[in-house]
Amino acid sequence: MKVGMCMFLWTTSVSKKHEALLRDIKATGFDGVEIPVFVGAPDDYKKLGEMLDRIGLERTAVSAMGDPAMNLISPDAATRKAGIDYMKWAIDCSAALGAKTLSGPLHSTLGAFSGSGPTSAEKKRSVASQRAIGDHAGKKGVTIGLEALNRFECYLVNTMADLCEHIDAIDRPHIKAMYDTFHANIEEADPIGAYTKHRRNVVHIHISENDRGVPGRGNIPWKETFAAIRKSGYDDWLTIEAFGRSLKDLAAATKVWRDFAESPEAVYREGYRHIRNGWKRAA
């Protein structure tokens, strides 16, 4: 198992200026970081990857689509194409970065609602979009970890059951699932069972406290969660995802209106120990 830290806590665009922070994350013990992919070109991510190599951090990638002008489930072909083009670009950046997975709510536009549940036409269009994306991801050696988000952030897939039924319909080896403890806590009657039942599709895990703050300080049943993950044979990333108010746009998108920790250091240092100790105890 590898422990990662998502850089969303500080930025949506990691660069040379974050080197000291990245070195401290490495010194804390992390195996890698999760790099937001929102702007720039593959070459920028290649250079970032080289810096991470020098620091000694592995990496995963994360993205999202917040612009309704790109939506993979839209009835409008040009809107779907804009989404597919974005995903191909994000896959190219992830590959240049040296990331094997690109995760996030990469199935529909974040915060875009129709006012009712997903239609069969929307799901059908999603399958077609994801197949095109999956074929490109396969060529680049990147696996997509689609994320079920809570009902307030998307409507296409809110539970692991919905997500994995959809992944089965997509039927592409490079389109898989992410499990996120924050969203599961809101949407799953049995959050741990939802992981276990859908384990075969899970390629990435976000460790996120129920209030999005310091992992271990809140309400997620961590002991049972780590035990289930370890027992399942999962041996990939456990990546901390936490949010703060430092980025105004991201705070508005994630609806973060207060501080959940006294400092970012508390989140990654205490969060790191929480995961390592929790994993050890789950042996």
Add this chain to the structure above:
Amino acid sequence: MKVGMCMFLWTTSVSKKHEALLRDIKATGFDGVEIPVFVGAPDDYKKLGEMLDRIGLERTAVSAMGDPAMNLISPDAATRKAGIDYMKWAIDCSAALGAKTLSGPLHSTLGAFSGSGPTSAEKKRSVASQRAIGDHAGKKGVTIGLEALNRFECYLVNTMADLCEHIDAIDRPHIKAMYDTFHANIEEADPIGAYTKHRRNVVHIHISENDRGVPGRGNIPWKETFAAIRKSGYDDWLTIEAFGRSLKDLAAATKVWRDFAESPEAVYREGYRHIRNGWKRAA
């Protein structure tokens, strides 16, 4: 302790045509129902109260403000006045209904966001609005139970700590707090501790599963929750709040995109037994 059922599962406007359902709710064992107050006049609620008297159901009231043209924290005086006028009307309807409490997110407009956290000016305007509302509520013998909502539905108060600090600032005996298990599960690092710590302000409790479905089938730690409530000496309403897709507008407002139960009957019959048995075991 009294067990209630919120009528939101079926309607935002209870009337004569719900009589058979109300009789079945009574036959199930409920002490009362929670009546949505959104439309009509005090006289309509007086008639509804008389029907509930005949059936033998006590009642509480619930409301919300979804229209940005009425917002109790707005910088615009006319917008605040529209909110205060709405609340005075809702209080009059609740009094006519025979409800002693009127609960809900009655502090700011549902789903209205500024893009950042509450400002001190917004809180100050809220205090002034709530004092006017509280004075009217006192005259009518109705107590307001303000509700802390999760971050995706409002930004003024998301936790019991924020809510109760605000209630202390308002300083009116008829402006108090509601505790809701669904929202606490998302926002409170320690949901049960948040209840216990702020117990003195709590005049109403919503029993709502973590997925908003059948109470007892999900992830809320019910045993510990009932134990804390009973131990605190609370002897008022435990009211089931669950949502479905039958009301298109309400489903869109509460972001309900799927069914959480096989039927409304499952919610109120199984939910009722869950509360009675949980309370008994907590003795």
